[in-house]
Amino acid sequence: MSILNPISITRGDLFFTKELPLHMNRVAESFRLQKHAHDFIEICMVTEGEGEHYIDDIQFKVSKGDLFYIPIGMSHVFRPRSSSPGNRLVVYNCIFTAAYLDELMARNPLEPGILAFFGELGQQCRRLSLQDANGEAERIMQRMHLEYTQRMIGYSACLQAGLVDLLVLVYRRSLAAPSVNGASVDSRLREWLARIDRDVATLYPADKIASDIGISARHLQRLIKAAAGMTLTEYIQVSRIKQSRRLLSETNLKISSIAAAVGYQDMKFYNRLFKQHCGMTPSEFRRRMSSNSSQPVIHEGMPD
Structure with a gap:
């Protein structure tokens, strides 16, 4: 599915004050909001439900724990799986200005690597797609949201400390690859291959899978080749054909409907x-x- 509406620019002055250039909310996403870019930085995370996240021209299938860093100028929008009230997609949003980020970096004794990392994200307009595997990011954002909504004495200092915690966590998650052990990588890879088999119509980008596992996209391709004997694209095609065979033999659906159901137009x-x-x-x-x-109708060499 593509979002064809023109891209609007959401301005930070709708949310920020001079005293606090940071805004926190927790929202149930809908189909009303159009794809948009903004003049501020956003860290957002899915805390409930499933759906899609469209970032520029890439579609991510999202569920609880998916964490994103969206730089200034990059367009995106969340969509719930359906408009049914029972299919909510709930997202935390932490937005802040680039100037506020620079101020935090200057005030806090952060290592040079962290400073350089976020500087490069801004300069390159590069997003991050991460996974909050142990719920740490959600706990930080819960605390920040509580401080933001209750506005008790000292809340702005608590929000500043929370954002520093969140930025450090994002940095550590982005560098997870060197410290991830082989067993963990194998387990996450198996989970992703099973996810592809289960939801064949969704085309998962290699960088989304690699980021979730904590490895490079190139290393991901090597692992899939070793595990399945084929590339990621080939694995997706095989999964789709296997599902096609099942639908052709077990249903009376039109062939065009089956093709669409497995991801082909x-x-x-x-x-x-x-x-x-x-x-x-x-x-x-x-x-x-x-x-x-x-x-027998299966061509020799076709995996079951």
């Missing part, structure tokens, strides 16, 4: 890919299954 490409994997077109496969369900 281009029927010529879908038919060609299916024949490449199965040795016959989808319609031939369905006829073969209908006429003789006991006859």
Whole structure:
């Protein structure tokens, strides 16, 4: 799905005061908000439900614990899985000005690596997609949201301390790759491959998966090749064809509907890919299954 509406710019002066150039909220996302960019930095995290997060031209499937750093000028929007009241997508948003970030960096004894890291994110307009595996980021944002809404004496100092904690956590999460042990990487990789098998219509970007596991995109490709004997793109295609075979043999759905259900809109490409994997077109496969369900129809070399 693509967001075709023109990109609007959300201005920070709608949220900030001179005394506090930081804003916290917790919101149930809807389909009303359009894709937008802003003149401030945002750290946001999903705390409830599932849905999609569109960042520039990339679609991320999101659920509880997905954490994002969105720089100035980058367009994005969240969408819940559906408009049903039972399918809420709840997100914490922490927004602040670049000047406030610079002020925090100057006031606090942060290591040079942290200063350089956030400086480069701003200069390169680079986002981060991370995972709050142990709930630490959510606890920080809960405290910040409570301070922001209750406004007790000293709240601005607590918010400043909370943002420093959050920035350090983001930095540490981004550097998780060197310290992640092999067993953890293998476990997370298996989880992602299972997720791809389960939700075949979603095209997961390699950098999203790699960031979640805590490795580089190049290393991710090497691991998938070693584990499955194919690239990420090939693995997604195999998962989609396997689901296609099941739908062709177990349902009466139109072939075009099956193609769409597994993530393909281009029927010529879908038919060609299916024949490449199965040795016959989808319609031939369905006829073969209908006429003789006991006859093997899987092309040699096609994984089950």
